[in-house]
Amino acid sequence: MRGGRSVSPPQALPAGDAAWTPRLRDRLNLVWTLLWRSFLPRNRRESFQLVWVFAEPVGQLAVMILLFSLIGRTAGYGDSFALFLLTGIAMLTLFTRGAGLVSSAITGLGGTTRLAGVGMFHEAIAKALFETLITAVILAALAYAIGAFEGRDTWPHHFEHVAAALFWGGLLGFGFGLLRGYAVQEMPLLERIYVILSRVLIFVSGVFFVPSFMPDPYRSWLAWNPVVHVVELLRLGVYDQYPTLVYDADYLRGFALGSTALGMAALWRRRALFMG
Numbered sequence: 001m002r003g004g005r006s007v008s009p010p011q012a013l014p015a016g017d018a019a020w021t022p023r024l025r026d027r028l029n030l031v032w033t034l035l036w037r038s039f040l041p042r043n044r045r046e047s048f049q050l051v052w053v054f055a056e057p058v059g060q061l062a063v064m065i066l067l068f069s070l071i072g073r074t075a076g077y078g079d080s081f082a083l084f085l086l087t088g089i090a091m092l093t094l095f096t097r098g099a100g101l102v103s104s105a106i107t108g109l110g111g112t113t114r115l116a117g118v119g120m121f122h123e124a125i126a127k128a129l130f131e132t133l134i135t136a137v138i139l140a141a142l143a144y145a146i147g148a149f150e151g152r153d154t155w156p157h158h159f160e161h162v163a164a165a166l167f168w169g170g171l172l173g174f175g176f177g178l179l180r181g182y183a184v185q186e187m188p189l190l191e192r193i194y195v196i197l198s199r200v201l202i203f204v205s206g207v208f209f210v211p212s213f214m215p216d217p218y219r220s221w222l223a224w225n226p227v228v229h230v231v232e233l234l235r236l237g238v239y240d241q242y243p244t245l246v247y248d249a250d251y252l253r254g255f256a257l258g259s260t261a262l263g264m265a266a267l268w269r270r271r272a273l274f275m276g
Helices: 017-038 045-070 082-107 122-150 157-185 188-198 218-222 226-238 249-269 271-275
Strands: none
Touching: 045 082, 045 122, 045 271, 082 122, 082 157, 122 157, 157 188, 157 226, 157 249, 226 249, 249 271
16 A cells, blocks of 8 residues: 555566567568558659659560560560560569668668668568569569460469569568668678679579570579579469479578578677667
């Protein structure tokens, strides 16, 4: 009794896994809010950027189809050159744009426009999810359009491989984006080298050809590129019997998980610099 009133004893905080439940829920809600915020442009400039997200791969595909049709290039596999190109461009765009968005989210952590309560990785996770969802929509829409225009069935034969390609491609872009964000602050020379090398990815990622049809040692060299494995995985889902001697699931997963873990560890170690 205190002052004529009974005072209830303080309640103990939940221990173990129960203590993490509300924290995890709050973090997931925050990521969902940031993800939804990416789809809601706040001004005319952001509206144009959102349109460009869809227009860029469509325009890239149209230009490539026109150029390669003029020189008489045929599909590396299957009967549709447009569908074959789409499978390569979609995954390459997922990786490059995803890494760029995540890197921008990391380098913008110390900005004055950062929302209060947003942690070190929330914005980056939301950007990676945003690009993955956008890629899935573009892939489905363009595949349907190609099928309608060419009068053929473009429905994927193995949806589990398509979903896996989107997941691992998004995670790979997320991991590389974290490393790029770290390099911008700590190793700017390495970031510049990456920008230069990334411009040739379209020629060494199997976008125009089937990597397994390349002779050794070129095929073995291409296999070191993790984006090649994402492209191969998507084609395993789109085509019924896609031939691949290059795809290595363990290599792709190890590269995606390893780059993510390394990037998060490096950024967390220098969090005071990035969050300041």
